[in-house]
Amino acid sequence: MTEFTPLLSLAGGALIGLAAVLLMALHGRIAGMTGILTAVIPPLSPDWGWRAAFLAGAIAAPVLLGAVFGDVVGFSSPVPASWLIAGGLVVGVGVYFGSGCTSGHGVCGIARLSPRSIAATAVFMVATAITVFVIRHVLGGL
Amino acid sequence: MQKVLFAGLIGLIFGTGIAISGMANPAKVLNFFDFAGTWDPSLAFVMGAALAVAAIGYHFVLKRPAPVLDTTFHLPTARRIDTPLIAGAAIFGVGWGITGFCPGGAIPALGLGEPDAMIFVAAMTGGIVLARSARLAFAARANARDA
Numbered sequence: 001m002t003e004f005t006p007l008l009s010l011a012g013g014a015l016i017g018l019a020a021v022l023l024m025a026l027h028g029r030i031a032g033m034t035g036i037l038t039a040v041i042p043p044l045s046p047d048w049g050w051r052a053a054f055l056a057g058a059i060a061a062p063v064l065l066g067a068v069f070g071d072v073v074g075f076s077s078p079v080p081a082s083w084l085i086a087g088g089l090v091v092g093v094g095v096y097f098g099s100g101c102t103s104g105h106g107v108c109g110i111a112r113l114s115p116r117s118i119a120a121t122a123v124f125m126v127a128t129a130i131t132v133f134v135i136r137h138v139l140g141g142l
Numbered sequence: 143m144q145k146v147l148f149a150g151l152i153g154l155i156f157g158t159g160i161a162i163s164g165m166a167n168p169a170k171v172l173n174f175f176d177f178a179g180t181w182d183p184s185l186a187f188v189m190g191a192a193l194a195v196a197a198i199g200y201h202f203v204l205k206r207p208a209p210v211l212d213t214t215f216h217l218p219t220a221r222r223i224d225t226p227l228i229a230g231a232a233i234f235g236v237g238w239g240i241t242g243f244c245p246g247g248a249i250p251a252l253g254l255g256e257p258d259a260m261i262f263v264a265a266m267t268g269g270i271v272l273a274r275s276a277r278l279a280f281a282a283r284a285n286a287r288d289a
Contacts, residue, residue: 001173001180001182002164002167002169002170002173002180002182002184003182004182004183004184005164005184006183006184006187008162008163008164008184009163009164009184009185009187009188009191010187010188010190010191011159011162011163011191012158012159012160012161012162012163012164012165012188012191013159013163013187013188013189013190013191013192013193013195014159014191014192014194014195015155015156015158015159015162015163016156016159016160016163016165016188016191016192016195016196016246017159017191017192017193017194017195017196017199018155018159018195018199019152019153019155019156019159020156020192020195020196020199020200021195021196021199021200021203022148022152022155023149023152024199024200024203024204024209024215025199025203025206025209025210026145026148026152026209026210026211027145027148027149027209027211027212028208028209028211028212028214028215028216029209029212029216030216030217030218031152031156033244033245033246033249034245034270037245037249037267037270038270038274041267041270041271041274049145049146050145050146050148050149051149052146053146053147053149053150053153054149054150054152054153054156055153055249056150056153057149057150057151057152057153057154057155057156057157058153058154058156058157058160058249058250058253059157059249059250059252059253060153060154060157060253061153061154061155061156061157061158061160061161061250061253062157062161062166062250062251062253062254063253064154064158065158065161065162066254072162073161073162073166073167073254074164074167074169074170075166075167075168075251075254075256075259076167076168076169076170077168077169077241077242077243077256077258077259078168078169078172078242079168079240079241079242079258081258081261083240083241084241084243084258084261084262084265085261085262085265086240086265087237087238087240087241087243087262087265088237088241088243088261088262088263088264088265088266088268088269089237089265089266089268089269089272090233090234090236090237090240090269091234091237091238091241091243091244091245091262091265091266091269092237092265092266092267092268092269092270092271092272092273093230093233093237093269093270093272093273094230094231094232094233094234094235094236094237094269095230095234095245095266095270096230096269096270096273096274096277097226097227097229097230097233097273097277098226098227098228098229098230098231098233098234099218099220099226099227099230101234101244101245101246102165102238102244102245102246102247103156103244103245103246105231106189107189107192107193107196108196108200109218110193110197111193111196111197111199111200112197112200112204112217114218115221115223116218116220116221116222116223116227119223119227119228119231120227120228120230120231121231123228123231123232123235124231124232124234124235124238125235126235127231127232127233127234127235127236127238127239128175128235128236128238128239129175129177129239130235130239131175131235131236131238131239131240132172132175132176132239133175133176133177133178135239135240136176136178136179137178137179142240
């Protein structure tokens with residue numbers, strides 16, 4: 001079980017949306033983690049500096065939250081390491097060929113009513129739900 | 143320099159949103175998708191709020207002639223709903239369902255110092271490298287054939 005957190009989730013979601021708007025207003029860029037991450041994996045894309053800074057800021061956020069508010073960011077990973085490796089590889093391949101993930105397609109793409117992003121988000125949400133159902137209720141867990 | 147500085151601050155806002163919303167917590171993400179079991183609807187609130195803010199903000203921002211720190215908006219140009227898009231999205235969903243990590247959740251989770259987040263991000267980076275190499279190899283072969 002995890003606790004239902006509507007207010008924190010709303011506030012967090014609003015900040016994610018705000019970051020997307022600011023990155024478009026200032027840099028003219030989509031705040032998609034797949035694209036930003038791919039560009040800083042060598043061979044580096046020419047315009048990699050701001051992307052590395054974005055990643056550094058994103059990683060620093062929970063560090064700062066922890067320093068100011070203590071142990072407030074919940075984390076629990078119920079999956080064995082071997083499955084994290086397999087699943088991580090699968091996610092990397094999928095987001096590369098699918099040109100985006102939850103942030104790029106699910107937030108930025110849908111917000112500008114991109115048909116490709118709406119289609120991709122529908123597909124990955126359904127695929128995720130089916131995968132969780134099969135693992136938890138057919139196979140009985142990993 | 144301004145671009146780098148502001149991108150760092152925007153990344154900080156993004157990561158804070160991910161962290162407090164629960165998106166960096168794989169157990170919470172997996173429970174959102176477990177409608178038949180320990181369902182936690184929180185992530186619908188994350189997506190709802192993020193989409194509402196982004197849609198309204200984009201509406202005004204994209205009416206401007208250009209962004210503040212660049213000469214043009216860099217919007218995706220692909221229009222076709224093609225096989226790589228749909229197959230890639232389906233593959234991503236399988237991996238998200240196995241691990242509970244998506245790229246935007248996993249990167250900020252690195253800041254929590256959790257080994258599981260590091261293992262996932264290392265493997266995901268490997269997956270991106272593999273996929274990019276495969277695409278480049280296919281493209282090179284297609285070029286050689288067409289030449």
